[in-house]
Amino acid sequence: MAPQISLQKDKIRILLLEGVHQSAIDLLASRGYTNVEYLKTSLPEEQLIEKIADAHFVGIRSRTQLTRKVLENAPKLIAIGCFCIGTNQVDLKAATELGIAVFNAPYSNTRSVAELIIAETILMLRGIPEKNALCHRGGWLKSASGSYEARGKTLGIIGYGAIGSQLSVMAEAIGMRVIFFDVVTKLPLGNASQVHSMDELLAQSDVVSLHVPELPSTKMMIGGEQLEKMKPGAILLNASRGTVVDIDALAAALKSGHLAGAAIDVFPVEPRGNDDEFVSPLRGIDNALLTPHIGGSTMEAQENIGVEVAEKLATYSDNGTTTSSVNFPEVALPGQGGAHRLLHIHKNVPGILSAINQVFSENAINISAQFLQTNETLGYVVIDVDAEYSDLALEKLKNIPGTLRCRVLF
């Protein structure tokens, strides 16, 4: 039987992990949601299963792994808020099959990442990480050897989406030539040009920057073979996902001197929180500029993300709107105008819609408004009815075979 979730706001439990910005808590409070448990770190699977068992909403960043096992142990969960861009840490297939909506913040931190990459491009071309490390050890490497201006150099961007395209504009503003590779044909901004293969990009670029999502097709897309194809003395930047680069092969390419340097913000394995040790084959390599997955971590970005994602969760909770959900059919809903609103999430299989409508015809329940949207696997029906009928309708609806989640809004 599908879980029934029809609660007063103070009974709606929200679990926020990984130190999401205070703006999220403030936004939720302004919308009446005060039952919030706030943790600064992510949690290992067993602890997460314990905590999530009673949660109606969970908010995470990139570190928390919401696996099928975790989600199957979250019978009350209505929605997940990813307070970031990436959603690869959530088993989206499982979330969809369980009728749990997933939201994220697709744009709020993109400028922050692009700015960091520009800074790193300049620092790496000047060999600053190595010189800085030497100074800290009492050394003094005053030399122009291996130091270059960014002007006139070629920046190769892999993944020309929200981040890659902003980076393109900023890089041209400091005089770089920009080429990019993307699996989709994209409108080049400014004087940038799209190349038709990654090999072409690797062969031409002085600096290569990765801005692809984590997908089966992007896992290890930069391995030993690709690093070998980069120009001798080139620089690799990765602020996308740690699984995109073979980190051992990168360490070898830096140690051999084939690459002049690398700036890496994301790693195949990252510490759970600030108290855990960071372990990586890149540690101790002076020309590797290592940052703790902070590409999107600016005050501006985090504050905006907090508001954006918390608002999506509150709105979905308040009236069922799923606009910009990552995995749900999108429905933008008007106010209820005094009616009770039934939200029915079901497997998209033949016959289920007529079973839903039968509930209302057989029980003589008048429908004042009805909205339906489907995607490949999921159907989402929203039905407004007179207040006195909502309990009966909810009871009947949740027993329809194929129902995943069903709740009523008063």
Ligand SMILES: NC(=O)c1ccc[n+]([C@@H]2O[C@H](COP(=O)([O-])OP(=O)(O)OC[C@H]3O[C@@H](n4cnc5c(N)ncnc54)[C@H](O)[C@@H]3O)[C@@H](O)[C@H]2O)c1
């Ligand atoms: N370091 C950080 O803190 C940080 C912050 C934000 C985002 N990110 C990461 O950066 C990624 C990119 O962000 P975005 O906002 O630019 O995403 P986006 O979806 O706007 O752009 C991604 C681009 O990559 C392209 N792409 C997909 N597969 C590809 C492939 N195999 N080869 C070439 N191109 C491919 C897509 O067509 C798209 O144009 C995110 O998915 C996230 O994982 C990291």
Ligand SMILES: O=C(O)CC[C@@H](O)C(=O)O
């Ligand atoms: O804040 C984070 O943990 C992740 C940031 C970034 O990788 C994203 O996907 O937006």
